[in-house]
Amino acid sequence: MRPALCFLGGARPxxxxxxxxxxxxxxxxxxxxNTPARGVLGRMLALALAVFALCLASLPAQAQATGGLGxxxxxxxxxxLVVDQSERTxxxxxxxLGDLSHASLVYSPNEQFAYVFGRDGGLTKVDILxxxxxxxxxxxxxxxxxxxxDDGRLxxxxxxxxxxxxxxxxxxxxxxxxxxxxxxxxxxxDILGSRFAFSLWxxxxxxIADLSGKTPQIIRIKGMGTNPxxxxxxxxxxxxxxxxxxxxxxxxxxxxxxxxxxxxxLPGYAKERAGLPVYKMPHLEGWALAGQDFVLPAMGQHEVLxxxxxxxxxxxxxxxxxxxxxxxxxxxxxxxxxNFAHPLNDTVQVIDTVTKQVIHQFKPGPGVLHMEFTPxxxxxxxSVRDLGKVVIYDTETFEQLGEIATESPSGIFFTARxxxxxx
Numbered sequence: 435m436r437p438a439l440c441f442l443g444g445a446r447p448x449x450x451x452x453x454x455x456x457x458x459x460x461x462x463x464x465x466x467x468n469t470p471a472r473g474v475l476g477r478m479l480a481l482a483l484a485v486f487a488l489c490l491a492s493l494p495a496q497a498q499a500t501g502g503l504g505x506x507x508x509x510x511x512x513x514x515l516v517v518d519q520s521e522r523t524x525x526x527x528x529x530x531l532g533d534l535s536h537a538s539l540v541y542s543p544n545e546q547f548a549y550v551f552g553r554d555g556g557l558t559k560v561d562i563l564x565x566x567x568x569x570x571x572x573x574x575x576x577x578x579x580x581x582x583x584d585d586g587r588l589x590x591x592x593x594x595x596x597x598x599x600x601x602x603x604x605x606x607x608x609x610x611x612x613x614x615x616x617x618x619x620x621x622x623x624d625i626l627g628s629r630f631a632f633s634l635w636x637x638x639x640x641x642i643a644d645l646s647g648k649t650p651q652i653i654r655i656k657g658m659g660t661n662p663x664x665x666x667x668x669x670x671x672x673x674x675x676x677x678x679x680x681x682x683x684x685x686x687x688x689x690x691x692x693x694x695x696x697x698x699x700l701p702g703y704a705k706e707r708a709g710l711p712v713y714k715m716p717h718l719e720g721w722a723l724a725g726q727d728f729v730l731p732a733m734g735q736h737e738v739l740x741x742x743x744x745x746x747x748x749x750x751x752x753x754x755x756x757x758x759x760x761x762x763x764x765x766x767x768x769x770x771x772x773n774f775a776h777p778l779n780d781t782v783q784v785i786d787t788v789t790k791q792v793i794h795q796f797k798p799g800p801g802v803l804h805m806e807f808t809p810x811x812x813x814x815x816x817s818v819r820d821l822g823k824v825v826i827y828d829t830e831t832f833e834q835l836g837e838i839a840t841e842s843p844s845g846i847f848f849t850a851r852x853x854x855x856x857x
């Protein structure tokens with residue numbers, strides 16, 4: 435937008451036109467060198483320039499788009515790679531984030547800031563446009579993830595050591611609440627109304643913390659099962675599902691109820707079947723909702739489990755290449771992409787959600803740790819740790835579209851997550 439010119443008194447100075455009998459045919463402002471008017475004109479000109487400068491200063495700054503950006507966790511170097519989806523390229527790197535060996539992050543509502551939860555207990559706020567650390571605090575000895583409130587005011591961190599959940603002001607990273615639990619905490623998610631839900635590994639409980647007032651209000655729900663290891667919440671914030679390391683089932687809560695009661699789902703899903711060594715715990719946060727079914731990785735088994743989203747009854751099973759880690763739905767729900775634990779972590783399978791059958795299998799390389807779809811699902815980005823790159827695929831043709839060199843990549847997080855509950 436071209437700035438408007440500002441003139442003193444709101445009008446342009448009127449030029450003196452030479453008479454026709456003068457040789458010059460141009461217009462000029464004529465002031466004698468020896469009159470007081472020359473000093474007045476100089477002061478007027480200086481004032482006009484000052485007003486013009488103010489006009490320019492009042493123009494809005496050029497906005498920078500964030501919707502096509504994302505961050506890739508570089509676990510070995512404690513850094514974040516800033517990526518541009520539309521260009522399929524990296525545009526910068528943010529360093530100095532500590533131990534990112536099991537790191538995750540969430541975004542502010544305006545997508546400019548990310549809050550990174552490091553394994554060393556560090557909570558780091560970064561500006562992805564300036565590509566700098568805004569602030570970093572060491573809030574615990576060992577943390578395992580976090581969440582941001584629905585209004586973007588609060589950031590909560592789930593801790594192994596010393597346990598419990600700590601809540602921080604999103605602007606300043608000043609701690610506003612400390613919620614001791616006497617247990618390692620897992621499965622921390624945001625739910626509507628400045629509330630957070632999380633589960634207790636050592637106690638088999640789920641707590642709901644309401645931080646909409648001056649002090650946290652806690653609802654404690656017992657009987658969730660032995661050793662919860664992870665959890666998910668649906669996009670509408672209604673259903674919270676907990677995976678259990680010490681039980682042969684999962685447990686669900688209906689968070690729309692005033693007093694949620696534990697509901698066992700998939701009872702005995704591994705009954706009379708040999709349990710396999712668990713090389714890596716499945717991640718329920720990457721749950722898939724495909725049509726009317728949840729698709730969940732089975733712990734210690736080579737399969738994914740299908741559960742009706744309303745009745746919570748099992749609707750099917752799909753044998754897989756190995757023990758699933760992530761089972762993630764394409765945004766339209768038509769496909770589920772699955773990666774696997776060591777030693778079969780070089781392979782990815784694609785499942786058609788209509789037939790519940792594997793329709794494609796390929797090997798991007800050793801150490802496929804994470805998958806992230808672009809917001810409308812036309813592409814999927816895979817982190818291949820042992821090859822030091824992110825590989826990009828077309829989700830319809832399965833053609834490789836590009837790759838980005840990285841330093842031991844793990845989690846991939848696009849800014850579209852800023853507008854999704856539980857992510």
